[in-house]
Amino acid sequence: MTTPFRIAMAGLGTVGTGVIRLINENAAMIADRAGRPLEIVAVSARDRNRDRGVDLSDFAWCDDARALAGTPDADCVIELIGGSDGPALELARDSLNAGKSFVTANKAMIAHHGMELAELAENASVSLKYEAAVAGGIPVIKGLREGAAANRIDRVYGILNGTCNYILSTMEKHGSDFEEVLKKAQELGYAEADPGFDIDGVDAAHKLAILAALSFGKALDFGGVETAGIRSIMAADIGQAKALGYRIRLLGMARLNDGKLFQRVNPYLVPESHPLAHIDGSTNAVVAEGNFSGRLMFQGAGAGDGPTASAVVADLIDIARGDSGSVFAMPVQTMARADRAESGNREGKSYIRFVVADKPGVLAEITAAMRDASVSIESLIQTQKTDDGSVLISMVTHSSRESDIGASLATLSSSSSIHGTPMVMHLLSEAD
Structure with missing residues (x-):
């Protein structure tokens, strides 16, 4: 008989219970696609006695999620706790150091610590997968x-x-x-x-x-x-x-x-x-x-128990059938840090909305600040008064440097005629 791929899972919220239901309901098909059955052997959550609508009686229970890293018969650990640090990060480090593959839906942890965890995984020759961390069920x-x-x-x-x-x-x-x-x-x-x-x-x-x-x-x-x-x-x-x-x-x-x-x-x-x-x-x-x-x-x-659980189990299937490779598509040692591009140097059209006092000269003040910063206005709309008697002025600029738009708004920041901070949004273009 083919040896099952054994899993320890931390977190039994909607996604965790969704993973259990999905593995149970599609067990035969998953086994065919993975080349062996998936079997959950241990779980951990905050409340041991809460009714989650799934049968947990066949699983070993760990009160401390971090202990799952030491589960002797687990090939892989799933983390569905959340948080960029704390127990989730400790579990990730401990699991990878113990030579266990790791699957997570935790985008904050990957965003903050992904390089470190990728290096641990690659050094241990195990998988670190995170499909569910970005856009839920979308692959x-x-x-x-x-x-x-x-x-x-x-x-x-x-x-x-x-x-x-x-x-x-x-x-x-x-x-x-x-x-x-x-x-x-x-x-x-x-x-x-x-x-x-x-x-x-x-x-x-x-x-x-x-x-x-x-x-x-x-x-x-x-x-x-x-x-x-x-x-x-x-x-x-x-x-x-x-x-x-x-x-x-x-x-x-x-x-x-x-x-x-x-x-x-x-x-x-x-x-x-x-x-x-x-x-x-x-x-x-x-x-x-x-x-x-x-x-x-x-x-x-992009979210929900079904789509996110689907992404988690898809990662498990990949690991179970031996699909491997670098965590970020290339060895982490080759991933140099890039210099940051200055957004002020970018050019494009922008939408700017002002809330202004309803009095003469305000529009001239705004257009003068734009002119002095070399920002050209393509279109301008003045709308009805708001409840407090202010007026909304919206404009779209011609293609301009973002730093020039920032300079014009800085000039206007001390104006008593402009209420609050102007809203700036960029127009999506092929140049973005």
């Missing part, structure tokens, strides 16, 4: 690591956070304000009670850093991701973008130019002709542009 890691392996990837970008995409596409559909839609997203379970990780762009930045390392063969640099979220986007911005033929989406964007790595998470105005403009709800989508493959697009559910 984008496998697609880039294997399917596009012969290509030079020129840029990788996409919608990497389902919560933000749900909020923006719902605002677009119903003309609702941000706070109203955020509250609805929390009621539906799309957003956490503390949504900052999602709406401030941190979650997307973790994923982007991983995709950039995999795409360009450069060391992970999460600290180099310029990050902005969607808190300041108003219903009026959505409407103005639509009138101009664009839709607003929070995008992660990475590109390697002349050896310098550019990474940014920011709301973009996406042309309605681009496929990403039509990604609605909590769906994720990643675009990679290869020099021979052309544009590749990966789209699907």
